[in-house]
Amino acid sequence: MAKPILFLSGISGNFGSVFLAKANQKGLYDKFHVRAGTSHPSKLSDLKLAYPEIEWVTCNLEKDQEVQSALSGVQTMFLIPGGVENRSEIGVKAVKIAKATGLRKVLLFSVVGAEQNSILFFRQMRAIEEELEMSGLVWNHLRTLWFQQNLFGWKDTIKNGRFPIAMGKGKCPWMNLEDAAEAAFILLLKGGRQLENKAWIITGPELLSGEDVAKMLTKSLGKSIEYVELTPQEQLQVSLKSGWPEWQARGTVDLMKWFAEGHCNYVSPDFKTLTTKEGTKFSDWFDPVKDSFKAVSYTHLR
Numbered sequence: 001m002a003k004p005i006l007f008l009s010g011i012s013g014n015f016g017s018v019f020l021a022k023a024n025q026k027g028l029y030d031k032f033h034v035r036a037g038t039s040h041p042s043k044l045s046d047l048k049l050a051y052p053e054i055e056w057v058t059c060n061l062e063k064d065q066e067v068q069s070a071l072s073g074v075q076t077m078f079l080i081p082g083g084v085e086n087r088s089e090i091g092v093k094a095v096k097i098a099k100a101t102g103l104r105k106v107l108l109f110s111v112v113g114a115e116q117n118s119i120l121f122f123r124q125m126r127a128i129e130e131e132l133e134m135s136g137l138v139w140n141h142l143r144t145l146w147f148q149q150n151l152f153g154w155k156d157t158i159k160n161g162r163f164p165i166a167m168g169k170g171k172c173p174w175m176n177l178e179d180a181a182e183a184a185f186i187l188l189l190k191g192g193r194q195l196e197n198k199a200w201i202i203t204g205p206e207l208l209s210g211e212d213v214a215k216m217l218t219k220s221l222g223k224s225i226e227y228v229e230l231t232p233q234e235q236l237q238v239s240l241k242s243g244w245p246e247w248q249a250r251g252t253v254d255l256m257k258w259f260a261e262g263h264c265n266y267v268s269p270d271f272k273t274l275t276t277k278e279g280t281k282f283s284d285w286f287d288p289v290k291d292s293f294k295a296v297s298y299t300h301l302r
């Protein structure tokens with residue numbers, strides 16, 4: 001009997017690499033024939049070499065014909081909207097096409113806070129969530145948060161003894177991408193009425209402020225790391241100078257303000273409910289990768 005087809009959309013990013021690294025171990029290929037799309041045809045050869053178990057196809061979510069072709073015969077889709085300004089529009093359209101092709105279930109990679117609809121990132125994702133909820137399809141929203149792996153974006157400043165970010169005194173439960181992947185596997189592989197048609201909020205297991213993170217970095221690295229509390233305008237300028245698109249830079253500033261105002265001052269029980277495990281603590285993630293944050297010392301030969 002042929003396996004049901006699972007389509008992975010937007011899987012070639014940072015989360016995707018973590019998810020695919022665990023796919024074989026978790027039994028994804030035992031249950032599904034896995035098809036995945038990339039919007040870059042030039043990457044197809046490399047992706048096929050890296051993940052030969054997967055049927056790779058060209059699928060740009062802005063091109064209806066490519067989406068329809070990619071979803072032909074598919075029963076389940078894992079929809080990961082890309083980091084583009086119009087992701088709400090293309091995500092909504094993907095859900096509509098999924099329904100029209102007879103697909104049964106969609107797992108949406110979303111964001112904690114989407115239901116509040118208060119800032120750009122939330123509004124973008126909530127539009128897709130609402131379309132999915134009204135579609136008549138079986139659905140799950142996998143709402144994720146600020147990733148521990150985001151700290152790599154501060155690697156150079158941490159090497160210089162500083163952790164500058166516009167989080168104020170607010171705290172948030174930094175989460176690990178591997179925990180998000182673990183939750184996604186359960187929702188894809190187990191399913192069942194007790195899990196379906198729900199939003200699952202995946203956070204880390206501890207609330208951390210910017211100051212808390214700096215103290216943990218200081219302890220792990222063995223040198224002083226100063227927390228530098230940026231203003232929203234300073235954060236915006238740093239992001240723009242780093243080459244971020246303006247919409248994404250402003251959206252991140254709004255998210256930082258949301259953290260600073262204490263709106264994410266909670267730990268969700270959902271990861272433990274799904275997995276029976278505690279989420280990854282920040283120090284447990286950081287200690288194995290801390291060498292990437294250490295300044296190189298040079299010995300000068302005379």
